[in-house]
Amino acid sequence: MITVKNNPVGNTDSGAETQDVLLAEKPDRxxxxxxxxxxxxxxxxxxxxxxxxxxxRPIDYNLxxxxxxxxxxxxxxxxxxxxxxxxxxxxxxxxxxxxxxATGMLLKFPREDTEYIHKAEQVQxxxxxxxxxxxxxxxxxxxxxxxxxxxxxKKEDGTLLCGLEFMDTLAQYATRKRQNYLLxxxxxxxxxxxFVIIMMRAESVVYFRFNRWxxxxxIIAATFLLSRYFFAIFYRPVPIDADYTPGVTVIIPCFxxxxxxxxxxxxxxxxxxxxxxxxxIVVDDHSxxxxxxxxxxxxxxxxxxDTESGIYHTDTRIRYIxxxxxxxxxxxxxxxxxxxxxxxxxFVDSDSFLDPFAVRNIVQPFKDKAMGGVSGRTDVANTxxxxxTRMQSVRYYIAFRVMKxxxxxxxxxxxxxxxxxxxxxxxxxxxADAWLNQKFLGQRATFGDDRxxxxxxxxxxxxxxxxxxxxxxxxxxSYTVFLKQQMRWKRSWLRESLIAGRFIWRKEPFMSLSFYxxxxxxxxxxxxxxxxxxxxxxxxxxxxxxFLVGMLLMALLMSMAQLFLRRSSTWLFGMWFCFYYExxxxxxxxxxxxxxxxxxxxxxxxxxxxxxxEKKRREKEQKEAKKKHASQK
Numbered sequence: 001m002i003t004v005k006n007n008p009v010g011n012t013d014s015g016a017e018t019q020d021v022l023l024a025e026k027p028d029r030x031x032x033x034x035x036x037x038x039x040x041x042x043x044x045x046x047x048x049x050x051x052x053x054x055x056x057r058p059i060d061y062n063l064x065x066x067x068x069x070x071x072x073x074x075x076x077x078x079x080x081x082x083x084x085x086x087x088x089x090x091x092x093x094x095x096x097x098x099x100x101x102a103t104g105m106l107l108k109f110p111r112e113d114t115e116y117i118h119k120a121e122q123v124q125x126x127x128x129x130x131x132x133x134x135x136x137x138x139x140x141x142x143x144x145x146x147x148x149x150x151x152x153x154k155k156e157d158g159t160l161l162c163g164l165e166f167m168d169t170l171a172q173y174a175t176r177k178r179q180n181y182l183l184x185x186x187x188x189x190x191x192x193x194x195f196v197i198i199m200m201r202a203e204s205v206v207y208f209r210f211n212r213w214x215x216x217x218x219i220i221a222a223t224f225l226l227s228r229y230f231f232a233i234f235y236r237p238v239p240i241d242a243d244y245t246p247g248v249t250v251i252i253p254c255f256x257x258x259x260x261x262x263x264x265x266x267x268x269x270x271x272x273x274x275x276x277x278x279x280x281i282v283v284d285d286h287s288x289x290x291x292x293x294x295x296x297x298x299x300x301x302x303x304x305x306d307t308e309s310g311i312y313h314t315d316t317r318i319r320y321i322x323x324x325x326x327x328x329x330x331x332x333x334x335x336x337x338x339x340x341x342x343x344x345x346x347f348v349d350s351d352s353f354l355d356p357f358a359v360r361n362i363v364q365p366f367k368d369k370a371m372g373g374v375s376g377r378t379d380v381a382n383t384x385x386x387x388x389t390r391m392q393s394v395r396y397y398i399a400f401r402v403m404k405x406x407x408x409x410x411x412x413x414x415x416x417x418x419x420x421x422x423x424x425x426x427x428x429x430x431x432a433d434a435w436l437n438q439k440f441l442g443q444r445a446t447f448g449d450d451r452x453x454x455x456x457x458x459x460x461x462x463x464x465x466x467x468x469x470x471x472x473x474x475x476x477x478s479y480t481v482f483l484k485q486q487m488r489w490k491r492s493w494l495r496e497s498l499i500a501g502r503f504i505w506r507k508e509p510f511m512s513l514s515f516y517x518x519x520x521x522x523x524x525x526x527x528x529x530x531x532x533x534x535x536x537x538x539x540x541x542x543x544x545x546x547f548l549v550g551m552l553l554m555a556l557l558m559s560m561a562q563l564f565l566r567r568s569s570t571w572l573f574g575m576w577f578c579f580y581y582e583x584x585x586x587x588x589x590x591x592x593x594x595x596x597x598x599x600x601x602x603x604x605x606x607x608x609x610x611x612x613x614e615k616k617r618r619e620k621e622q623k624e625a626k627k628k629h630a631s632q633k
Contacts, residue, residue: 018385018477018478019385020381020382020385020389020474020477021132021382021383021384021385022132022381022382023074023132023133023134023135023381024074024075024076024133025072025073025074025075026072026073026074026075026099030305031266031270031301031302031305032269032270032302032305032306032312032314033270034270034271034272034356035269035270035271035272035273035275035312036272036273036274036275037275037311037312059242061240061242061357061360062239062240065357065468068356068357069102070101070102070103070169070171071101071102071103072101072102073099073100073101073106074099074100074101074133074134075098075099076097076098076099076100076130076133076134077096077097077098078096078097078100078127078128078129078130078133079094079095079096079097079127080094080095080096080097080105080107080125080126080127081093081094081125081126081127082094082095082107082117082123082124082125083123083124083125083126083144084116084117084120084123084124085120091116093109093116093117095107095108095109095162096108097127098161100129100133100134102134102138102166102169102170102171103165103166103169103170104147104150104163104164104165104166105125105147105163105164105166106161106162106163106164107161107162107163107164108159108160108161108162109159109160109161109162110158110159110160117149117152117162120148120149121148122146122147122148122167123146123147123148123149123164124144124145124146124147125142125144125145125146125147125164125166126142126143126144126145127142128140128141128142129141129142129170131384131569132383132384134170136383136393136566136567136568136569136570137174137566137567137568138170138174139568139569140174140177142170142173143177145166145167145168145173146166146167146168147164147165147166147167148164148165148167149162149163149164150163150164150165151163174567182563182567183563183564183567186560186561186563186564187564189556189560190557190560190561190564193553193556193557193560194226194229194557196553197222197226197550197553197554197557198222198226200218200222200546200549200550200553201218201219201222201223204218204219205219214528214531214532217520217521217524217528218550220517220520220521221517221521223517224514224517224518224521225554225557227406227510227514228402228403228406228514229402229406229557229561230406231405231406231409231410232401232402232403232405232406232409234409235405235406235408235409235465235467237361237364237466237467237468237469238364238365238367238464238466239364240360240361240364240468241364241367244363244364244367245273245274245277245360245363246277246342246343246344246363246366247277247278247341247342247343247344248273248277248278248279248342248343248344248345248346248359248363248422249278249279249280249281249336249340249341249342249344249345249346249425250268250269250278250279250280250281250346250348250359251281251283251333251336251337251340251345251346251347251348252264252265252268252280252281252282252283252336252347252348252349252350253283253285253329253332253333253336253347253349253350254282254283254284254285254287254291254295254332254350255284255285255286255287255291255326255329255332255350256287256288256289256291257287257291257350257351258287258289258290258291258293258294259351260350260351260353260474261282261291261294261295261298261350261351262294262295262297262298263353264348264349264350264351264352264353264354265280265282265295265298265299265302265318266298266302267353267354267355267356267471268280268348268354269302269314269317269318270356271354271356271357271358271359271360272356272357272359272360273359273360275311275312275313275317276313277342278317278342278359279316279317279318279319279340279341279342280317280318280319281318281319281320281321281336281339281340282295282299282318282319282320282321283320283321283323283332283333283335283336284320284321284322284323284332285323285326285327285328285329285331285332286322286323286324286325286326286327291350292320292322295320296320299318299319299320302314302318303315303318321335321336321339323335328446329447329449330435330436330446330449330452331436333347333449334428334432334435334436337425337428337429337432338429340425342425343424343425343426344363344366344422344423344424344425345422345423345424345425345428346359346362346420346421346422347418347420347421347422347423348419348420348471349418349419349420349473351473351474352378352381352419352420352471352472352473352474353381353471353472353473354420354470354471355469355470355471355472357468357469357470358376358420358469358470358471359469361376361466361468361469361470362374362376362420362422362466362469363422364466365464365466366422366424368462370461370462371411371424371461371462371463371464372423372424372427372457372458372460372461372462372463373413373416373421373422373423373424373427373453373454373457373458373461373463373464374416374421374422374423374463374464374465374466374469375400375404375413375415375416375417375420375421375463375464375465375466376417376419376420376421376422376465376466376469376470376471377400377401377420377465377466377467377468377469377470377471378396378400378417378419378420378470378471378472378473379393379396379397379470379471379472379473380392380393380396380472380473380475381472381473381474381475382474382475382477383570385477386477387573387576388476388477388478388479388482389475389476389477390570390573391573391574391576391577391580392475392476392482392577393475393568393570393573394558394559394562394568394570394571394573394574394577395574395577396475397562397565397566398558398561398562398574400417400465400467401467401565401566402561404417404465405465405467406514407465407511408463408464408465410507410508410510410511411462411463411464411508412458412462412463412504412507412508412511412515413454413458413463413464413465414451414454414458414463414497414500414504414515415450415451415454415496416450416453416454416457416463417450418449418450419471419473420469420470420471421450422469423453423457424461427456427457427461428453431453431456431457434456435449435452435453435456438452440495440499445492445495447488447491447492448488448489448491448492448493448495448496451492451493451496452492452496454496455496455499455500458500458503458504458507459503483584483585483588486585486588487588487591487592490588490589490592491592491595493592494523494589494592494593497519498519500515501515501516501519504516522586522589523589523593525586525589526586526587526589526590529582529586532544532547533547551578551579551582554578555574555575555577555578555579556575558574558575558577558578559571559572559573559574559575561574562574
């Protein structure tokens, strides 16, 4: 686990600082450790021990990726108790873990007599994997895990470093010790929750004539939600074809992202993808912080790492562009699209970090010539920072793995998300002018670029979701910034959903019906909540037990799905998100109805935000001047 001290994402309050908790991966001594070279002198397949590059056998990328994830090491600082059953009797030592993977760990001991560990055929380990020190799902208490010493190194300061290999992987241990029970319990709860929801909606049908609109809404809401979970069950990502490697240009639009942009650039260039078919373009939208300096540093370091051999051609595969004035994210993306040399465009947000296999996975659906765009999966990078980021982690996972997966079943994903998405370049250029100059009810659209481009693509092409293409993004860690972000998203959702409603009926019938249900539910929700929680108790003196039970069931459905699909301890925060949504986020929707025209982002100082601040400053000065003038009279 690593704690990164930085300003909150888009924080506009001067001097405010928070600490984001991120996974601390053990760095590879090679900066481009995943890039396959063209001369075959070093294969990224055999050097990681996953499998050998055999001309007679195609690469099994599923196995390769699994082995790579199991072998990925994370820097930690655990206290570990080691038990040894030796001929001279039982011995117990206490050391500290330096790094850990799913298959082993490196321990540090201050005492030299721990060479008994090296001689022992097997040892038992006891320690606790703290949340945030390994990927979600690994947090647990380890008791009597069997391991063996594979190497022992004596340091000059007298400490010993002992490399231990687990006899069972941590995933196998978790399955044996707890996950079978948790998964069984989660599956049972999902079945019970679904059954109860269906029974409650059946009751709505029975009593439909007493309150048609209320019961109609409850039927629509339940049908929409349960259908998404149902179709997500049948979703499968497109498997990797090792021979399918179309040309890809990764475009990173950047504005005021000095904290994360270097890490983003490194992750985009260090991809398991043919070097001659991947380029990276960073477009800085005239940042007013140190983003450009960080971009230059990152590119210089990457090129310096390839100076001697030149086998990765980084001198021609990565470059940056700085906009002369701030024109907005869409313009930055369009500039990158025009400069791109390849047929597919991968857009990556400047605070998002790609998995090394993200590009290879996200291009696979494009084997279908009718495919216009694909969204990858976005995980939360700073999950364990606080309760807010944990809540968002659950929300992100369900939004992608359930909601987008269900839409992808019909090849009609309605939002190819900004952190990681891929488009055909010819389509982006085709719609570029209309996209850049988009207006809605006379107002220029300045955000919601991902939903807007998706609408252009979805009109005549298919869109999909690729769960195996993964990135991790930094989410807001303060409620102030989070609420501003959610307001912006609701405005763009409302605008683009109304636009999509004009043509989505041409798609698959059930998908179209589901879309319109998903449009009605959140728009009408504030009225329904007021009716059930205020009007009914006050006017009819009836406690809204049925409505509250329904809310609880919806919250449990999300939480149990998180537990079942991800095995993560964050599942409890799914319930917290649902209650927070009903209490707070829901009431942003009426505001969004009447402020859709606003062009400010709220989470970062774009020109529109600066103009808004200047306007508020002038209004404040005028009020103070009037008060002063009135007091003088």
